[in-house]
Amino acid sequence: MGEKNLSFVLEKPGAVKFEDRPIPEIKDPHDVIVNVQYTGICGSDVHYWTHGRIGDFVVKSPMVLGHESAGLISAVGPAVKSLKVGDRVAMEPGIPCRYCVRCKAGTYNQCPDMRFAATPPYDGTLARFYSLPEDFCYKLPESVSLEEGALVEPSAVAVHICRMAKVAPGESVVVFGAGPVGLLCCRVARDVFGAKKVVAVDVNEDRLQFALEYAATHSFKADRASPAENAERMKLETELGGGADVAIDASGAEVCIQTAIHVARMGGRFTQAGNGKSEITFPITAVCSKELTVTGSFRYSTGDYQLVVDMIASGKLEVKSLITKKVKFEDAEEAFRSVKEGKAIKCLIAGPQ
CATH class of the missing domain: 3.40.50.720 (NAD(P)-binding Rossmann-like Domain)
Known part of the structure; x- marks a missing residue:
């Protein structure tokens, strides 16, 4: 792809920086690489930014923030069948092990080995590129914008x-x-x-x-x-x-x-x-x-993401009016401040382009 992977990184409570990280590689034939276009900021992002921890989850090393994202498919693994380069997708940010009893029961949100974006020690989605399994990317119909795609995550909650x-x-x-x-x-x-x-x-x-x-x-x-x-x-x-x-x-x-x-x-x-x-x-x-x-109730599970995409596409679920403001990637910290100060219901960070 020949581009740097600019990322928004939390170094410690209250201290953030922009950093070029390695571009993720396709390690599993079912993986895809997503060029992130929009990321929403929620209370947990702000809590990590201000306190460096939520309960037992503690930021011990620099971590990329963000988990409410949508973007464009930029690369696909050899076994990927449902997506192609250029597809617009909502990104589900929690990857379960798929093998435990909870995963097999369909309640994968309770997986003890969940790898969830921007939950220590896992990096989040506020980066140019992010890797996900094919089945955790939900193709957006033409009637659904990428901004709406970023709001699929809180809607699924x-x-x-x-x-x-x-x-x-x-x-x-x-x-x-x-x-x-x-x-x-x-x-x-x-x-x-x-x-x-x-x-x-x-x-x-x-x-x-x-x-x-x-x-x-x-x-x-x-x-x-x-x-x-x-x-x-x-x-x-x-x-x-x-x-x-x-x-x-x-x-x-x-x-x-x-x-x-x-x-x-x-x-x-x-x-x-x-x-x-x-x-x-x-x-x-x-x-x-x-x-x-x-x-x-904890996060979301089987069928929740797809239902939201379908409901937004059908017009039964309207989410655009929740977007208070959009900021450029270089102004990412402004989005965090707006949410912390209660000046925005939902603030989106664009890019990095």
């Missing part, structure tokens, strides 16, 4: 959350947190899974207004009352009756999790998606007395 929550047509869904994933949960619950009432919950008025314009049928701003009191006020103000069929937390905030349990109806469902403190005070009596079904 929302699809997986709604699948774990078993959202069904006609149901009421409350989503805590109106950040990118929470907003996408609202949209996916309504337009993909058929929820009738979708309540967005946040403390930021601007985010709540955007949620109403983008996907939610109702909004609710919590106050400093107790979680149980906020839940009762929410039921009244949003006409939830005995409570929501489904409560989803996409915030990770302890008070939101507590309120979600209280707002769920008898026999309802609660799904935890946001990451926060490792241990919290949990209203277990309410869970038991209501016989709630409680699930967690």
Whole structure:
């Protein structure tokens, strides 16, 4: 290809640099090389940038950031059949071992040997070229832009959350947190899974207004009352009756999790998606007395990526309006600052060209 592989590298917390890395080689006949065109920035990217770790995942050596990407196929292995040079693809950034019990069960997001982009010690996708297996690149129809392709990753997270929550047509869904994933949960619950009432919950008025314009049928701003009191006020103000069929937390905030349990109806469902403190005070009596079904949700798994591509192509899932700004590759750190400061819902980094 004769080009350098310019990459955006995190050296240590708060310190980044641009660096020419080796151009990846095709080591498996089923691999492809992708010329990355757009990369979105999410909370985990910003967390590594500011803190250098997320839980047990610690940046111990320089690491390329980024994992929400789309690009053009620039080279294919000899066994690749579904893709050719020039194809536009959304890039799924987590590669499982394919051999363990979890992989064979179809829940490869739980693979203990997962190699996930921009999760130490693995480099991310903020580079000119990136290598992936053929089946982790999803060809984009002509009607889907590369910018939309970069938003397939967070959209797949929302699809997986709604699948774990078993959202069904006609149901009421409350989503805590109106950040990118929470907003996408609202949209996916309504337009993909058929929820009738979708309540967005946040403390930021601007985010709540955007949620109403983008996907939610109702909004609710919590106050400093107790979680149980906020839940009762929410039921009244949003006409939830005995409570929501489904409560989803996409915030990770302890008070939101507590309120979600209280707002769920008898026999309802609660799904935890946001990451926060490792241990919290949990209203277990309410869970038991209501016989709630409680699930967690982690990344995405079999079928989630393809469903998102199909839904965007069909027009049932709109993601473009989440893009607040686009920056050039040389201004990549600006994108991180914008997300950290809450000035952007979704910021895309173009290139490097």
